[in-house]
Amino acid sequence: EAGVTQFPSHSVIEKGQTVTLRCDPISGHDNLYWYRRVMGKEIKFLLHFVKESKQDESGMPNNRFLAERTGGTYSTLKVQPAELEDSGVYFCASSQIQGASHEKLFFGSGTQLSVL
Amino acid sequence: GQNIDQPTEMTATEGAIVQINCTYQTSGFNGLFWYQQHAGEAPTFLSYNVLDGLEEKGRFSSFLSRSKGYSYLLLKELQMKDSASYLCAPRHAGNNRKLIWGLGTSLAVNP
Numbered sequence: 758e759a760g761v762t763q764f765p766s767h768s769v770i771e772k773g774q775t776v777t778l779r780c781d782p783i784s785g786h787d788n789l790y791w792y793r794r795v796m797g798k799e800i801k802f803l804l805h806f807v808k809e810s811k812q813d814e815s816g817m818p819n820n821r822f823l824a825e826r827t828g829g830t831y832s833t834l835k836v837q838p839a840e841l842e843d844s845g846v847y848f849c850a851s852s853q854i855q856g857a858s859h860e861k862l863f864f865g866s867g868t869q870l871s872v873l
Numbered sequence: 874g875q876n877i878d879q880p881t882e883m884t885a886t887e888g889a890i891v892q893i894n895c896t897y898q899t900s901g902f903n904g905l906f907w908y909q910q911h912a913g914e915a916p917t918f919l920s921y922n923v924l925d926g927l928e929e930k931g932r933f934s935s936f937l938s939r940s941k942g943y944s945y946l947l948l949k950e951l952q953m954k955d956s957a958s959y960l961c962a963p964r965h966a967g968n969n970r971k972l973i974w975g976l977g978t979s980l981a982v983n984p
Contacts, residue, residue: 760915761915790971792972792974798976799877799974799975799976799977800916800960800962800972800974801974802971802972802973805971813971816971848915848916861906861918861921862906862918862972863915863918864908864915864916864917865915866913866914866915867915
């Protein structure tokens with residue numbers, strides 16, 4: 758079974774440019790999460806999709822970040838325009854059943870974003 | 874507020890036992906996860922505790938005390954491949970269900 762895949766694995770862009778990160782969750786997983794880890798700091802929640810709907814986007818830093826999950830399959834996270842403080846590793850995770858108490862998250866390897 | 878506290882680094886010897894402690898403060902609680910992360914790789918699930926007590930799974934065990942806001946991960950018969958970062962992550966209660974992460978403990982296993 759394929760795991761959670763993220764693309765690209767690395768992205769280096771200049772301040773002011775646009776970058777789009779993609780996440781393909783495990784097939785059949787309704788829950789999809791985006792997390793971010795800035796160097797030296799803890800992993801922070803960004804948002805949570807249940808199928809194509811945003812369940813919780815309280816962690817999105819500002820309106821330069823736009824996440825979509827059209828059709829409830831893969832998700833994209835667009836940063837426009839990128840700023841220096843957006844640099845970090847962006848993780849995507851998926852899980853199967855929201856109602857289960859033991860909801861195990863499966864993580865992708867992350868996208869390392871560097872904004873210069 | 875929300876706060877997770879773990880030791881930053883630990884060192885142990887191959888074949889030994891190591892205990893990684895985690896204390897937490899969260900607004901609402903719905904279980905606690907431990908994840909392992911090797912450098913440059915995805916965090917991988919190790920254990921989940923929602924009730925007080927010890928959960929054992931092979932060489933790894935995890936303990937939870939909800940009243941004390943405390944958990945630990947116990948690794949037995951350490952192997953070199955256990956060198957990694959170990960992340961304690963309690964989960965919010967309610968509909969958002971998001972995980973709150975600590976900085977993780979970097980464990981180095983020496984021969």
